[in-house]
Amino acid sequence: MRQRCFGGAQHDGLGSATTLNLVLLLSRKFLETESPSWVTDGLISEAQRQQLLARYPPEAQPLGLLPLLGSVLVGLSALSVVAANWQALPVALRLALLLGSLTGSYAAGSYFLRRGNDDLGHGLIGLGLILFGASIILTSQLYQLVGYDASGLLAWVVAGVAVSYVYGSRLLVLLTVLIGAAVQTYCVESLGIFSYVTAWLVVGGMGYYWWRRPDAVSATVLAVGLLWQAGLLIIVLHAKITWFFVPAMAIYAAGDWHPNRAVGRAIQVPSLVAAYLFMFGLATFGETDAYANILRPPLLPYLAALGAVFGLSALGKRAQGRLASLPEWLLLLPGFYLSGGLTLAVATLVVLYAHAGSVLARANREHDSDQLTLGAVLFVAATAVAYFKLTWGFMDKSLFFLIGGVLLLGLSWYLRRRNAQVLAAAAPPVAQQAGTPPAPGNDNEPEAPAHNS
Amino acid sequence: MADLLSWFSDPVRRRPLLRLLVGAQVLYVLGVAGAGYATTALGKQVVLATTPIDPKELLSGDFVRLHYAIGAMPLSQWHGPQAPRRRQAVFVLLAAGPDSLSTAVGLYPQAPAAGVGQAVLRGWVTDVYRNSLNLRFNLERYYVPEGSDLRLEKAGRLHPLRVRVSIAPWGQARITRVAVQK
Structure with a gap:
C-alpha cells in the first residue's frame, strides 16, 4: 500500500535527477583534480585511480545548447510574424495555425x-498544454x-490533469496546478463566481497524484x-478572512497522514507560513481593534470547523508517529476574539514565544540543526516584536535602538552557543547507542543544557 | 495492485492515450468555434447603444472599447431582496424600443422570464453608488475586422455606436456587428 520514494536521494526532500546529476558532475571534477595527489601520497595506486575515474564517467550532454537556442529564436520570430x-x-487560417501548433508540439514532445x-x-508536451489554453x-x-x-476553461484543467497522469513529470504537475489557479482567478475576477469543479479537480486530481508519487517540490x-x-x-463568499485557515489547515492535516515524512512536511509548509504570518501580523498590528470586524467569524461554527480539522491532523500525527509537531497548532489559536489592546498583544506574543520554544525543544530532542x-x-x-511593542512608545529612540x-x-551569541552545545552533545550518543531514544526528562526543556554536555 | 496512476502512465497505453487527448483537445477548440457560429444563428439579437467616451480611448490597438448606455443604471431598477454587491453576477432585462435599440427595463439577481420583444443579458456589478450602479458585460472590447468602416473612423470623433449582440439560449453571447450611429 505505502508508496515510498525510491532511493535515498529523494528523502532529503529535494531529491531529483538534476540534483543527482549535479552531485555526480561535481564529484567527477573533484576526482580529476584530487586523485593525482592521492596517488603521490600512496593512498591509492594509479590503477585504482583509473578504476575510480572509469566508475564516474563524464556526463554526456543530451542535447547541445546551441541548436536548442537556435530553434527557440526561430520559433520566436515565427511567433512575432503571426502575432503582428x-x-x-x-x-480559417488562424484556427488552422492554432490547431497545427497544438498537435505539432504534442507530437514533437512524444517523439523526443x-x-x-x-x-x-x-x-x-507542456507547451502543447499551454497552447490548448491559448487556443x-x-x-x-x-x-x-x-x-x-x-x-470554457474547465477543459484546460481537465487536460492538464490527464496529461500529468499520462506522463507523470514534475513540470506537467506544476503547470497543471498553475493552470488551475489561473482558471480560478479568471472565474473570480471576470465572472464573479468560484468554480468548485476547478477546485475539486485540482484537489482530487493532483492531490491523488501527490499521495501516490511523492515529490517535495510538487507538494x-x-x-x-x-x-x-x-x-x-x-473573496467570493465575502467571508471573514480567518475562514481561510480552515481549508489551509485541512491541507496541513493531509500532510500529517502522508506516510513519507519529508513529502508530508513539504505540503504543510505554505499553510504554516501563512498561519505564522497572520499571528505575527496580529501581534504587530492587532491591538488597534480596527480589523476586528473582518477577523471575527461566528465563534461556534468557526471553532467547530477548525477543531474538526485539528482532530484530523492530530489523528494523522499519532498514526504516523509525529505527535512532536502538534505544538505547531499553537499558531491557530484564535486570539483575534480577544478585545484589542494590551490583552491581545500579550496573548499573541505568548503564543509566538510558545511556538518558537516548541520548535527549539523539538530541535533539541531530535538534534536537528536546521530546526x-x-x-x-x-x-x-x-x-523583536515584543521589544518593539513594549518599548517604542516610552523610550528615547536612540536608547531604543541601542538596547535593541x-x-x-546577546541573543545571537546565546543561541549560537546553545546550537554548538546541542550538536556537540548529539554526536557521541548517536554513535554509541544508535537507535535508543534519548533519555526523557531533560529534553523537554529548551533551557536545560543537553544531558551529557 | 493497479493504482490509477500506474494505469495511466503505462508505456503501452501512452501513445493511444496521447492521441485520444490531443484529438479531444482539437475537437474542443473546434467546438468553441462552432459555438460562435451557433450563437449567431440561434441567439436572440439585440442592438445596444454605446455612450461616447474619451476619443483617445476609443480605438486602442486592434480593438474598440465600448461603453454601453445600459452600463450605468439607477438603483431603482434593481429587483432583488438584498442590495447589489460589487462583483455580483446580475441579469439585465432588455426591451427593444421603436428605433430597434434595446434599453434596460430591470435588473435582477436571478434570470427573469423574457416576454415578447425582450431579452436577458448577463452582467456583473462593478461599482455601487448611492443611487446608481455600474455594470460590465465582458462585451467591452470589439476586435475590429480588417477593412471595417470603424477603422476609417479616426479617433477624435465622438459618435455613439450601435452594437448588435447575439445572446444564445445556453448562456453565451457575442458581438456580431458594430456600426456608427448616423
Missing part, C-alpha cells in the same frame, strides 16, 4: 520522449464570444496553488 498579422489572417530526451519531451481563449476572441461560466507548489484558490473562495536555526530565528522575531541592538547581539 493575427487580425489580418483569415479566420521516445528518443529518451525526457526534459525536452516533457517541455514540449480556447483566442478562438473565443476570434468569434467575440463571451461565456458566463467556467466551462509545496500544490499547497501554494490550493491556498491561492482558498483565498479566492473567501534549531529556524527556532532561533522565530525566537528572535518574537523578541545589544539584546539582539
Whole structure:
C-alpha cells in the first residue's frame, strides 16, 4: 500500500535527477583534480585511480545548447510574424495555425520522449498544454464570444490533469496546478463566481497524484496553488478572512497522514507560513481593534470547523508517529476574539514565544540543526516584536535602538552557543547507542543544557 | 495492485492515450468555434447603444472599447431582496424600443422570464453608488475586422455606436456587428 520514494536521494526532500546529476558532475571534477595527489601520497595506486575515474564517467550532454537556442529564436520570430498579422489572417487560417501548433508540439514532445530526451519531451508536451489554453481563449476572441461560466476553461484543467497522469513529470504537475489557479482567478475576477469543479479537480486530481508519487517540490507548489484558490473562495463568499485557515489547515492535516515524512512536511509548509504570518501580523498590528470586524467569524461554527480539522491532523500525527509537531497548532489559536489592546498583544506574543520554544525543544530532542536555526530565528522575531511593542512608545529612540541592538547581539551569541552545545552533545550518543531514544526528562526543556554536555 | 496512476502512465497505453487527448483537445477548440457560429444563428439579437467616451480611448490597438448606455443604471431598477454587491453576477432585462435599440427595463439577481420583444443579458456589478450602479458585460472590447468602416473612423470623433449582440439560449453571447450611429 505505502508508496515510498525510491532511493535515498529523494528523502532529503529535494531529491531529483538534476540534483543527482549535479552531485555526480561535481564529484567527477573533484576526482580529476584530487586523485593525482592521492596517488603521490600512496593512498591509492594509479590503477585504482583509473578504476575510480572509469566508475564516474563524464556526463554526456543530451542535447547541445546551441541548436536548442537556435530553434527557440526561430520559433520566436515565427511567433512575432503571426502575432503582428493575427487580425489580418483569415479566420480559417488562424484556427488552422492554432490547431497545427497544438498537435505539432504534442507530437514533437512524444517523439523526443521516445528518443529518451525526457526534459525536452516533457517541455514540449507542456507547451502543447499551454497552447490548448491559448487556443480556447483566442478562438473565443476570434468569434467575440463571451461565456458566463467556467466551462470554457474547465477543459484546460481537465487536460492538464490527464496529461500529468499520462506522463507523470514534475513540470506537467506544476503547470497543471498553475493552470488551475489561473482558471480560478479568471472565474473570480471576470465572472464573479468560484468554480468548485476547478477546485475539486485540482484537489482530487493532483492531490491523488501527490499521495501516490511523492515529490517535495510538487507538494509545496500544490499547497501554494490550493491556498491561492482558498483565498479566492473567501473573496467570493465575502467571508471573514480567518475562514481561510480552515481549508489551509485541512491541507496541513493531509500532510500529517502522508506516510513519507519529508513529502508530508513539504505540503504543510505554505499553510504554516501563512498561519505564522497572520499571528505575527496580529501581534504587530492587532491591538488597534480596527480589523476586528473582518477577523471575527461566528465563534461556534468557526471553532467547530477548525477543531474538526485539528482532530484530523492530530489523528494523522499519532498514526504516523509525529505527535512532536502538534505544538505547531499553537499558531491557530484564535486570539483575534480577544478585545484589542494590551490583552491581545500579550496573548499573541505568548503564543509566538510558545511556538518558537516548541520548535527549539523539538530541535533539541531530535538534534536537528536546521530546526534549531529556524527556532532561533522565530525566537528572535518574537523578541523583536515584543521589544518593539513594549518599548517604542516610552523610550528615547536612540536608547531604543541601542538596547535593541545589544539584546539582539546577546541573543545571537546565546543561541549560537546553545546550537554548538546541542550538536556537540548529539554526536557521541548517536554513535554509541544508535537507535535508543534519548533519555526523557531533560529534553523537554529548551533551557536545560543537553544531558551529557 | 493497479493504482490509477500506474494505469495511466503505462508505456503501452501512452501513445493511444496521447492521441485520444490531443484529438479531444482539437475537437474542443473546434467546438468553441462552432459555438460562435451557433450563437449567431440561434441567439436572440439585440442592438445596444454605446455612450461616447474619451476619443483617445476609443480605438486602442486592434480593438474598440465600448461603453454601453445600459452600463450605468439607477438603483431603482434593481429587483432583488438584498442590495447589489460589487462583483455580483446580475441579469439585465432588455426591451427593444421603436428605433430597434434595446434599453434596460430591470435588473435582477436571478434570470427573469423574457416576454415578447425582450431579452436577458448577463452582467456583473462593478461599482455601487448611492443611487446608481455600474455594470460590465465582458462585451467591452470589439476586435475590429480588417477593412471595417470603424477603422476609417479616426479617433477624435465622438459618435455613439450601435452594437448588435447575439445572446444564445445556453448562456453565451457575442458581438456580431458594430456600426456608427448616423
